[in-house]
Amino acid sequence: MQTSVRAINDLTESQYANWTALLSDNGVLDSPCFRPEYVLFVGRVLPNVEVAVLSADGSDVGFFSFERHPGDLGLPIGRFLSDLHGVVAAKDTAWDADKLIRECGLKAWQFDHLVAEQKTFQQHHSFVDDSFFMDLQNGYESYCEQRKSAGSSVMKQAARKQRKLEREVGPIRFTAHTTEKFAWDALAHWKSEQLLRLGYADMFRLDWVNALLEELRFVDGHEFAPLLSTLHAGDELLAVQLGLKSSTVVTSWIPTFDHNYSKYSPGLILQLELAHWAANEGVHRFDLGRGENQMKLSLASAAFDVAVGSVDHRFIHRTLTQTYYGLRNWVHASPFKEVSLNAVRRIKALAGR
Secondary structure, eight states: OEEEEEEGGGOOHHHHHHHHHHTTTSGGGGSGGGSHHHHHHHHHHOTTEEEEEEEETTEEEEEEEEEEETTTEEEOTTGGGOSOBOOEEOTTOOOOHHHHHHHTTOSEEEEEEEETTOGGGGGGEEEEEEEEEEEOTTOHHHHHHHHHHTTOOHHHHHHHHHHHHHHHTOOEEEESOOOOHHHHHHHHHHHHHHHHHTTOOOGGGSHHHHHHHHHHTTOOOSSSEEEEEEEEETTEEEEEEEEEEOSSEEEEEEEEEOGGGGGGOHHHHHHHHHHHHHHHTTOOEEEEEESOOHHHHHHOSEEEEEEEEEEEOOHHHHHHHHHHHHHHHHHHHSTTTTSOOHHHHHHHHHHTO
């Protein structure tokens, strides 16, 4: 196996075609996060996007995209915006994770949504988490029946909230995708408020995030496109969700809503409206993403595994990272889970994660 590294814009048309072909019938690699278009758009706003091309016997057999940061640290494309990452290759393609990272000229590659079934990275997993999805391959009605059979009351709850919303505010109007600036502005404003309210950093303070969303705003393609979906009640905009779409998968990428209308669960109503629309468009899977919350548990048909960890050839960083995740895993498995995590977080900061 040979590896050559180049800028995303230096790939040939035949390489883009090979990349796209490898995504078909290849498990969760059908996600729009693995599309070359996604990498190209991120590459327009960030100068450090590179692709390792894996070749054997004169043919390109795999593609591994990453961002190169100071100190030759590798991160997934789009960093915290990347809902899935890994190597795009056929399932029977063999490669060595440590060798790949070295041949990319990286000292480390950190991941937090790695496709866990890529076993060559397994020794570098710190822990494995669920990434939830809605199964729409048999249609929306079949999905609803499946959730009902599983004991979920989410459909009844959403219908009740929707009736109340229509009585008290106005009739519901769903839009699958809009390019209207007021909706994109609402996305940034409400999500910023939500992140700060929850104690997280505001990603919309980063110029490259805003530039990326502006690049995506008018994209319209069958194999890759953004979906800025909206929910109105009367004249009031209540919820927006920015997702990404491939021909068979939709992702819940950046969801948010007007907190003043939270009692009506507008985010849930929007999610179900979008799932219904997506199923009618031939979408088979609606990815809800990693991380557990009540809405995901209510909506999800199942989950696939994603891994958190790093391939790290820096001894001190690797040791600190292993210590942090060892403590993290112990705390999460402990009956004293609510114990203070200050020491764990300090080690995490030292590890630079």
